[in-house]
Amino acid sequence: MKACDFKIIKNLGEGTFSEVYLAENHTSQYPEHKLVALKRLKTDNLREEEIMQCFDEIYLLQRVKNSENVIDCLGAFRESNDFFIALEFADNKDLEYLFNEKRQNGLLFSERSIWFYFHQICAGLKELHEQRILHRDLKPANIFLTRTGKAKIGDLGLSRIFSLKTQLAKTEVGTDYYLAPERNICFGGYNFKSDIWALGCILYEMCTLRSPFNGEQRNAYALFKRIEICHYPPVPANYYSRQLKFFISSCLSIRPENRPNAEQAHSAARKMNQKFESLRAKFKKQFGK
Missing domain, CATH: 3.30.200.20 (Phosphorylase Kinase; domain 1)
Structure with a gap:
């Protein structure tokens, strides 16, 4: 070339x-x-x-x-x-752009749309982790969309390969709102479960159109303290399923060992997507819409 x-x-x-x-x-x-x-x-x-x-x-x-x-x-x-x-080239911009469009129009994602995109994000992360690749900067701006409905993880410039002997990384990189508590260098390092925390932040943002820790834009210490205790506003009470809320809380567990791995996250998200697609198919069959 x-x-x-x-x-x-x-x-x-x-x-x-x-x-x-x-x-x-x-x-x-x-x-x-x-x-x-x-x-x-x-x-x-x-x-x-x-x-x-x-x-x-x-x-x-x-x-x-x-x-x-x-x-x-x-x-x-x-x-x-x-x-x-x-x-x-992903020909339909990125997830952050889609969030901005929703905000401007005063709209939220349906739960079906959330699982449709999110199970694909989980599938991409599962592939990366299977290759021992830690993304380290998973966020909406790095989830690219196509006009055919595909969601693709990109921008691996901050990624690194974890060898089978590597246990923890200690480099401070990434985007503050999506950093797991253990990403603070004082906590001794991080591993693949830090990507799962970012995954939980993305899922929360798909429900609320804001980061769970948004609001501390000028005070990095206050932002980290909120992340450290995992303090964030609840998702809309009557709009989304308890399974979705449980998925968010599981990914945003303060202790990394309590979070699912990428394979478990993908399996659960795929099942939820299948459930909502099945419900949609039944609805179309019954009402012809």
Whole structure:
């Protein structure tokens, strides 16, 4: 792959280290991906460890190839001082964008819609954890959506591989609202169950359109204290099932060992999705809607 293989259409967004463009794929590879998200890393102002973060993302994504629920990495190349990664393009923005649309229109998700998206997020996380990949920055902005109804986990730039011998990580990275209590370095480290905490935060936000710990925007200490004691407002009392509320509380257990693992979370979420899809099918059969 090289720069002339792609025609940039527009800028999709910018991150701390990179820009992302929508581009036409003119290579003979991956003909099913006519449009790609081309991620450009400007290396001239970056430290070596930041450049290596980009290489890590490629390696991680290529370990989960052709996934239904993880963004596919098509390839990478370097040109002058810039490094490019060609990624599968999700053509319906991301979950955070969808949350903002709901807020602006004064709408909440139906429980059926929640389980429809959430069981896919769980499936993607299960695949990552099966490959010993800890995401470390799971949040709505990193859940990408397609027009065919797929939800895909992306942006693995903060991920790392846990070897079979690795027990705990201690690096302070991620987005504050979704950090588990043990992510505070004083607590001695974290593991895969920290991703499950973030999963619980996402599920809560799907119900309320706000982070469970939103509100402490200027005071990092106050935010961490709320997270440390797991204090958050209840979800709407009569709108969602007790199973959904139990799932949130299980994922947001202060003690990591009390949270489900990714396989258990996926199994439970898939069953709830099947239940609501079955109810919908019965309703359509009975009322023709």
